[in-house]
Amino acid sequence: MPEPLDAAAVQARVADFLAAHDPATTDRLEFLRARFDAGLAWVHYPPGHGGLGAPLALQAGVDRAFAAAGAPSNDPRRIGIGLGMAAPTILRHGTATQRERFLRPLWTGEEVWCQLFSEPGAGSDLAALATRAVREDAGWRVTGQKVWTSGAQLARWAILVTRTDPDVPKHAGMTYFVCDMTAPGVEVRPLRQLTGDAEFNEVFLTDVWIPDEHRLGDVGDGWRVAQTTLMNERVSIGGGPLPREGGLIGVLARTWRERPELRTPGLHDTLLRLWVAAEAARLTGERLRQQLTAGQPGPEGSAAKLVFATLNQQISGLELELLGDEGLRHDDWGMRRESIVDFAGRSPTYRYLRAKGNSIEGGTSEILRNIIAERVLGLPPEPRSDKDIPWKDLPR
Amino acid sequence: MTDLLYSDVEEDLRASVRALLVDRSPAPRVLARVESDETYDAKLWRTLAVELGTGGLAIPTEYGGAGASFREAAVVCEELGRAVAPVPYLGSAVVATATLLAAGGTALLAELASGTRTAALAVPFATGPGAPSTTVAVTGGRLTGAVRGVADALPADVLLVPAGGGLYEVEARDAVREPVTSLDQTRQLCDIRLADVPGREIATGDGAAAAVSAGLTAGTALLAAEQVGLAEWCLQSTVEYMRTRYQFARPVGSFQAVKHRLADVWVGLTQARAVARYAAACLATGDPDTPVAVALAKAHCGPVAVSAAEECVQLHGGIGFTWEHPAHLYLKRAKADAIALGTADQHRAALARLVDLPGPLVEGEAA
Known part of the structure; x- marks a missing residue:
């Protein structure tokens, strides 16, 4: 070699x-x-x-x-799900033909990808998902509902996890596919969120035909394949390198410097605490990147998204209190269809509201704490009653 | 000791207000209304103020009111908070009413008592009980100026305008009221412009300042009651969801980490109820401890309501982040309420003066 x-x-x-x-x-x-x-x-x-x-x-x-x-x-923000989640999964689990077919137009942006994972009844407990794929001739018939799909209205392809065997425990009965978003039976509906925007979609699948050559990984191995996708999602949500005051703390610090009449001793103390927390998070991210470059990946990555969510929420909350009367004014409740989050370009109220999603999307802060407690610290897991019984018999 | 409980009369009042709101202002209807051109519910307001007679609870019988007090009005505010109801109760039946009572009572008070008209105090909504600055000038009894971000003024018939050292009644139709895209969609603010409009002076000098301060003090105390009701809805709806939402083959509420957080919300809420009751009771009896009680209530209840609403969104997970679920209406109301009538930070600063806990010495300042 x-x-x-x-x-x-x-x-x-x-x-x-x-x-x-x-x-x-x-x-x-x-x-x-x-x-x-x-x-x-x-x-x-x-x-x-x-x-x-x-x-x-x-x-x-x-x-x-x-x-x-x-x-x-290639406008990576537009094709983030393809680059960050679909590509690593196809590379690791796809056949030579699949890699040949999908990776190049994915990277060039000719084909946009979306992710069909979460369901109304399967959020934190993704492995409980209920979208059924039933074997039919040389392929599969898929029926179910997915939710929180960003970019579905723009996507040519989706990465999709389905239930192929309801009679075995939930982790064992899943299969991973590439789904053609232009196939008959795929219906995309905008999902409006509390900011008024519809960044996301609900996707209804009704007897959608997927050829077997679009299966990624073995039948029943969907959970393992999905892990590749999810690990990459959290890495990309954690964010890239930032200068000092490069995140939301910079927006708040600028307002503080430019608006002396708003300052109070109490808010000053809170601001400084958040500045310290933001800088600590930034340096932790920098150190993690250096570890990865040096080939010493550490568990700190699990903390990055957790900290990012908490900080965004606290900083944007303080910003509204600092602004007082101006913090009571919003920019627009209209239903926009942007799928890119513009924290800096919208009003402070938007930042406050949108940041609430940071601790829900891409793994809730509760799930991340479980991962840290159980996989990093090695604490005993929660007692599980759902691992050894057939999916179809799970209480729900 | 001040009575911190609810009387039978108050519980009856609560029951009738709650029944009305459950029937006439369920969450889907509130959501539809705030998306319409008329964000305040005029019909609901009429029923609440006139038919249930809550508009004049704090107004003495000599002015045609119910002759009760702000204690009873606080119970109404709790229920309105629980329903995030889009009615101008706080602005008209609390702030404007207390302002007029302190100013010595006018014919307008009788109209507020009967529910035939509504009024709003024209100061920015984030203004606390300290002396607000005036942005309106008076020349020969005519008012000119602008006031930004006023609550409950959109549906008001009369504006109480602090101007040029006095306090004036202005017909709302004489003012230009520009609706504001507001964080709290269930209490839409507006910007007010007055261009040489006639005003009737109802108080002057110190009397005017005291009347405005009395209005804002009552508003602050009863906003704390609203925050209690709001937090209670957030806690109850979250507890209910945690009982019925299954993940990992068990109710999400069976996870200890979740239980502990909700227990903490409940603890904060029990305290919020006590301090809000104390503030309303002090207000009702004119207790000399009222300034402390009010600052304490706002400093405590604001953060409790915000954290209850934030936990409500977070623990509902994806569905709590949608437009369709009402949690966001409560989050927006909670955050706006935390800023309205002074932030917790400003009320803590007021307490520092009131209870003699001054801040650190600043260089050059005597001890």
């Missing part, structure tokens, strides 16, 4: 690529496809699938070099 490429070798490939593909004159899509084919999409992916088998730590430098050259972007 050859040595993985080092930073200089990877940068040399970027330079060669840019010399051969002038960002100013190459068609955007042609450029992105060529970048994928040159292994410069995600350098830690294997050759042939957009990567070079290089260390993940080199990716940031590659992205910077492309940005500096004015290269077209």
